[in-house]
Amino acid sequence: MSFLNKTIVITAASTEIRRSLAIYLAQQQANLVLATRNQSGLENVVAVCTEAGGKAIPLEGIINLTLDKR
Numbered sequence: 001m002s003f004l005n006k007t008i009v010i011t012a013a014s015t016e017i018r019r020s021l022a023i024y025l026a027q028q029q030a031n032l033v034l035a036t037r038n039q040s041g042l043e044n045v046v047a048v049c050t051e052a053g054g055k056a057i058p059l060e061g062i063i064n065l066t067l068d069k070r
Helices: 016-027 039-051
Strands: 007-010 031-036 055-060
Touching (some): 007 016, 016 031, 016 039, 031 039, 039 055
Parallel strands (some): 007 031
16 A cells, blocks of 8 residues: 555654554555644654654644544
8 A cells, every 4th residue: 555645643653662653644645634742753753754754743732533423
């Protein structure tokens, strides 16, 4: 599957497994929206993803998703 120019949102992006996922997707030239509450971890993963060839947008804070269960 190609991730070229696909936009992917990753929450808790500074945790080890999700950071690894973000780097992998960046190497595949995905567009990433990375969210976490950890500012320094967020800056680090954004920098690494950018160096790996992806585009990464940082989003610091908490994301609440509500599913409509109709």
